[in-house]
Amino acid sequence: MTGYVLLIILALALPVWLMRDGQFLNGNHRSAEPSAAPVTVTLWAQQSNDGRQAGLLRSVEEFNHSQTGIRIVPYFYREDLYKSKLKVALASGKMPDLFYVWFGRSFEHNMVASGRVADLTDWIDGHPDFRGRFEPGALERGMYDGRIYGVPHSVYHMTIWYNKKLFLDNGLAPPVTWEDLIEAVKTLKESGVVPIAVAGKERWPLLNWFAYLSNRIGGSEPFERAVRGEGDFTDPSFVEAALKMRELVENEAFLPGFSGMTWLEAEEAFLDGGAAMYLQGDWSAEKYLKHENIGFFRFPDLGGEGELTHYYGGYGAGWAIARNGNVDAALQVLDFLLSPTEWARFVAANTAPSPAVNRLVLLSDTPGPVLEYLRYVQTDATGYFGYYDQELDPGRAQLLMDAILKLVHEPEMTREDIVELLGEIR
The missing domain is CATH 3.40.190.10 (Periplasmic binding protein-like II)
Structure with a gap:
């Protein structure tokens, strides 16, 4: 053996x-x-x-x-x-x-x-x-x-993939706003359904959420200032994004045991119906769209400076x-x-x-659901913002991912705690 x-x-x-x-x-x-x-x-x-x-x-x-x-x-x-x-x-x-x-x-x-x-x-x-x-x-x-x-x-486009059957069974439509998303999380939890699959082992899947949240709130300029060294992660857009991450944690939105999961394990759980939503790039779209119950929607509106048709990735x-x-x-x-x-x-x-x-x-043998997705995203996307862990220098990229991991695991965190944590990314 x-x-x-x-x-x-x-x-x-x-x-x-x-x-x-x-x-x-x-x-x-x-x-x-x-x-x-x-x-x-x-x-x-x-x-x-x-x-x-x-x-x-x-x-x-x-x-x-x-x-x-x-x-x-x-x-x-x-x-x-x-x-x-x-x-x-x-x-x-x-x-x-x-x-x-x-x-x-x-x-x-x-x-x-x-x-x-x-x-x-x-x-x-x-x-x-x-x-x-x-x-x-x-x-x-x-x-x-x-x-x-x-x-x-x-x-590439980071997209929220969702289980259409689980949504239909719970009377839900794809969320348009952050408030819609939180209500969907609460409804799914009440029905015994895990709302969101995410992986914490590699950290970057958690960073995907933080990046989208901060961009929807503050647009691209705060992060670009941080990259250039003209600003830092204590900017209000990052602090508010961290608080939104905490909101997900406090509503038990994530798959149990996510911190020890790889992204492939989280993906498998989602595809097996173990969670209703999954934020991931469309490099795996072909795999997802083989499942007739899998749909997609853009990251929700947070009423901030970010453009709704700007996608993380590019x-x-x-x-x-x-x-x-x-x-x-x-x-x-x-x-x-x-x-x-x-x-x-x-x-x-x-x-x-x-x-x-x-x-x-495209070739004529492109599957119908794939072609539908490609046509949607290629016409919906009007701009992009790059991967935070690649846009930053390696040292700060590691500090940012460490901070996000700590953010979702601390039992309690005040705004002051978050500002202090994000202020250490230098």
Whole structure:
């Protein structure tokens, strides 16, 4: 029995096994190449075990079959392992050629300032067809000091997903205002239904709530001031957002035991009917919309400065290329992955809207619920605000997530306690 357990642990610790032409690849070994081997481009991405990974793998296979000069060797890692491996690669300088990243101050601090990523500006300027594929403003997410170091692959939206049957059984409609949401929480609790699934182990799912609340209350400017160091988290918008988080805690809105749950465990509980609502990005929309009882609505209105049609997320993630890697070959791979045909296939496979100019061009086999969602969100969203933990420098990002975790676990907290807690994020 011990041997079986060890085998399982070892299997989980490794990236996804891939097979091509009878050769197996994993995160530690590569198949032997003949002396006249093509140029190898290593590609790192998160293991998702859903349409995102499957869609990307299809593109990789298509590219590898399309020519003989370059071969993509992909590696997929669990989210926690992926971030750890990127840190090790950054420290050692042994970076993958092409890799998935999150844009923001952390990317600028860890990768751009360190000189680990390639400057893509001249290549993009020399390929107007490539630049023309992006919507206005999309390429700015990977731009620092006027130079482009990364390009977005998808445009994501944090959305509240809900169980339509549980809502119908309790006479509820999707909340439009914060007051509506709190009333829905109370009604569901009275019926013995857990209102909200959320995960506390990784902390960022809790941060999603805080980010939306503070933006709806104060708009984007308070956070932008904090990022620039011209303000801090004692701004009234953050304090009020913290009080709203406390309101959820005091109404026992969250899934019991949420603090020890991973986001995948919280997601599973929601999909199994163990909670009525779940705030999550639409990178998992394809998985949710397979369930006929799952619907969606935008984050509610709090009567503040924030725009109701501004979504948390946006062009927050994409691709970067290592400066000391096979840059030219990696650029050819990137050009292929972000070609209109491959982008359309990716969107159809996983419901993640692309930053391409013509976002509504989808394959005919896109499932009806998926197409309905894509059309809704692509017309509803008029703006975005970025992930707080990526927009901040790494030190303050950790302090903010620690503060949110403490915020939802302290038995009692006064406004003064909250101001003191948020004031420590410096």
